[in-house]
Amino acid sequence: MSEKINIGWIGLGNMGTPMVKNLVKAGFEVTVYNRSSDKTEALSKEIKIAVAYSPAELVATSDVIITMLADDAAVKAVYQAENGIFSVTADKKLTVADMSTVSPETTIYLAGLCAEKGISYLDAPVAGSVKPAEEAQLVIMVGGDESVYQYVKPVFDALGKASVYLGENGKANVAKLSVNLMLGIATQALAEAVVFARKNGLSADLLLPIINASAVGGGMTKMKTENIINDNFKPAFALDLLKKDMRLATENGMDTPAGKSVYQTLQAASDKGYGEEDMIAVLKYLSDTN
DSSP, X not given: OOSOOEEEEEOOSTTHHHHHHHHHHTTOEXXXXXXXXXXXXXXXXXXXXXXXXXXXXXHHHOSEEEEOOSSHHHHHHHHHSTXXXXXXXXXXXXXXXXXXXXXXXXXXXXXXXXXXXXXXXXXXXXXXXXXXXXXXXXXXXXXXXXXXXXXXXXXXXXXXXXXXXXXXXXXXXXXXXXXXXXXXXXXXXXXXXXXXXXXXXXXHHHHHHHHHHSTTOOHHHHHHHHXXXXXXXXXXXXXXXXXXXXXXXXXXXXXXXXXXXXXXXXXXXXXXXITXXXXXXXXXXXXXXX
């Protein structure tokens, strides 16, 4: 690291926890806040982190505060709730980077509020699920001031295999929603192929190696092969989270046939109780209805 950067981290979900571990491994000093304090306390016994008991506490100890949270409401609350970031005054240079998947509107709104308080704001969502997070192989999309991106880049380098600067605040959110739109379409396509094959007497364990070796195979199909064959739907990326991202894409103008179909399927699968399972549990829903 060319410059010492003290990091405040908010959010210890499936992605946040391995990302914090990689920052510590890279030599950063990290202070962590999580709404459920038991997760923070457990992690502090495993690796060297400091513990904060509110977002406000991170302002004094951090140069960069990173959020990795479930949705727009959770991100906004970190700033605006009692004991949030805005409840105290930053008396030094402070940058916040939101690595959650939220709408461009939320980013632009929070970036504007931060600018009024002299705080720099980056939207920095990631492409990749739990395994890439564990292996520091995420792809990080970044929007905001380019000089701020360059300042925070060593942090991103510890978390992913690449970070890409895309321009003003909100552009990274657009990129992430575009990626997850394609992810949703590819997930449903894979599930539909398996349903079709099974309906015609061909098992998934015979079909999937062919798909993976063909031009239509790729990282996602290979990653989900074991899940499908073993009926393992433990969430690396929950179906409800993909549904949320498809909703955000729809609210931002997504109005194309495949995208609309996927969103409808995800809503129906969630209604049937598959929302907390992995996104490939869309296969279970389609199998039930076909």
